[in-house]
Amino acid sequence: MTQSDHNISPAVPLAVTIPIPAHWQQMARDKGFRLTRRGADRYQIMLKCDRCGREHRSKRNVLMDHVPLCPHCVKDRWREDAATAGLEWLRRDPDHHRHGFYRAGCGHTIRRQFGRVRQIARGEHALRCETCQRQREEAEACAAGWKLIGPAVDRGPNYRLYRHSCSHEQELARANMQSERISCGRCGVGWATAPSFLYCMRFGLPNAQQMVKLGYSNNPRSRLHHQLMCGPEIGGAILRTVAVSTGRKAQSLEKRMHGALKRAHPNAIIPPARYRAHLRVKSEIYDARLEPTILAMLSQLGTDPSV
Ligand SMILES: [Zn+2]
Ligand SMILES: [Zn+2]
Numbered sequence: 001m002t003q004s005d006h007n008i009s010p011a012v013p014l015a016v017t018i019p020i021p022a023h024w025q026q027m028a029r030d031k032g033f034r035l036t037r038r039g040a041d042r043y044q045i046m047l048k049c050d051r052c053g054r055e056h057r058s059k060r061n062v063l064m065d066h067v068p069l070c071p072h073c074v075k076d077r078w079r080e081d082a083a084t085a086g087l088e089w090l091r092r093d094p095d096h097h098r099h100g101f102y103r104a105g106c107g108h109t110i111r112r113q114f115g116r117v118r119q120i121a122r123g124e125h126a127l128r129c130e131t132c133q134r135q136r137e138e139a140e141a142c143a144a145g146w147k148l149i150g151p152a153v154d155r156g157p158n159y160r161l162y163r164h165s166c167s168h169e170q171e172l173a174r175a176n177m178q179s180e181r182i183s184c185g186r187c188g189v190g191w192a193t194a195p196s197f198l199y200c201m202r203f204g205l206p207n208a209q210q211m212v213k214l215g216y217s218n219n220p221r222s223r224l225h226h227q228l229m230c231g232p233e234i235g236g237a238i239l240r241t242v243a244v245s246t247g248r249k250a251q252s253l254e255k256r257m258h259g260a261l262k263r264a265h266p267n268a269i270i271p272p273a274r275y276r277a278h279l280r281v282k283s284e285i286y287d288a289r290l291e292p293t294i295l296a297m298l299s300q301l302g303t304d305p306s307v
């Protein structure tokens with residue numbers, strides 16, 4: 001042997017050549033694995049999963065004291081849960097071991113806990129993309145003449161901080177922003193005193209009955225496009241608007257008209273379950289058979305000088 005041979009590390013680690021004790025093999029079998037070989041040192045082992053047939057590196061004490069988890073099966077499970085939840089699995093979050101990144105149906109990347117994705121897959125939780133949600137809320141605010149700044153600090157999760165076109169910032173309930181029932185604390189411009197419109201809109205879902213909606217808004221067009229319709233699958237059109245001197249007056253007229261329609265045509269009210277996923281509305285939606293009735297009511301109001 002020459003001097004230089006002492007400095008050459010062996011090609012095969014010594015640990016690999018040590019026989020694997022029979023009780024390790026048994027322990028692996030009991031826990032759903034085959035112990036195929038040793039790893040780089042005496043404590044490392046290679047386990048082959050009975051379920052998926054793939055190998056992973058583990059440690060002797062993990063096998064002895066715990067139930068080893070096959071990382072390949074775990075990853076398959078994340079992928080399957082994602083697919084069932086309507087998501088595409090992208091990758092783990094390197095900083096948080098319980099979180100992963102996914103691509104949502106809208107195309108945005110979202111980050112969720114694995115357990116939460118499993119709940120979504122089981123239908124126990126709805127998936128809400130934060131980016132889409134933010135865009136929706138920005139559009140709602142814009143339609144009402146405000147700008148969304150962010151979450152409300154003082155007033156809880158149902159409120160947001162908004163900035164009015166006069167630059168005044170105020171916390172308002174999001175529901176009120178959606179229905180435009182808001183007033184600016186500084187300049188006093190608000191829905192109750194501002195001019196408004198009564199409107200009749202028609203909505204259609206593919207392969208479903210046509211529906212009509214009666215309502216009021218200071219901006220029916222933006223209300224239709226930025227607030228009411230949830231997705232491109234629903235077609236919507238404004239059939240008629242009638243200018244009303246103030247929001248307050250429009251509100252009371254709308255209430256009276258809904259009262260009359262519900263009394264005279266109770267069977268024309270469409271159950272919310274049929275459109276809830278497509279339309280964000282709170283008041284009644286009617287079968288399109290009522291369209292001529294509603295249009296006639298609006299025409300009559302249109303000729304009333306007190307409106
Ligand atoms: Zn496996
Ligand atoms: Zn999105």
Ligand SMILES: [Zn+2]
Nearest residue numbers: 164166184187
């Ligand atoms: Zn203002």
